[in-house]
Amino acid sequence: MTGPAQVERERLIERCAARAWPAETVRSESGWLLRATEHCSRRRGNSAVPPFGGGAAHGLSAVEEFYRCRGTPVLVRVTPAHRHGGLDSELALRGYAAEAPTLVLCAELFGRAWRGSSRRAECRVVLNARDPLWAEYTAARGEVAAVRRTVDRIAPTTVFARAGEPGDPLGFGAAVFDSGLLGIFGMWTAPGRRGGGIASAVLRRLLEWGTRRGARTAWLQVEESTPAALALYRRRGFGLSHRYHYRRSPE
Incomplete structure (x- = not known):
């Protein structure tokens, strides 16, 4: 996909990404989306997103004031990175350190059949509209309640997948269906079971669910430092x- 269609898909994914993990406090300022969430360290809910079309550097003063009034570092999500080279350079000049380089991946769902792996026996995966265990296993220490509150704020239709039994979960994942797109997030596999097909089974169930609901495209975000997930x-x-x-x- 190239040209205007690619631009529109990037724009739609970024809008859906913001709705998939809604911050506690959200403010629009000079085209920026400013987000803050107390008692939760996840970057998604505590970062500023620049205007999609560029020209963001002139709004930096308001961005910095928003976070400094809250006593938190300023965290800017430079996305899509290739559309914000000027902003990225300006932030670097101000001493902002780059972190968590991430890929946004897409898969077309139309006509796809989601079969299991031929290399491994995959486990049973159940789907639920809500799963309190998901937050327990994916949230940072002391942040379970804040993550659950964030989940309660998600407006689009959401589903949670769990592999294994409630007393012995093997893996988790979640999906949000929004504007014809299926967003995948919150993937987790028990440390002792990684590489055994658990994540593949969870992902397949989420993709099947999205396909049944009419999703045209699935998207997800994965840090470059996780080669197994990328594979x-x-x-x-x-x-x-x-x-x-x-x-x-800077500090």
């Missing part, structure tokens, strides 16, 4: 849409 998603037909990274203000 899984590529086997499932995901390819690069765009990239992003964060810039954190």
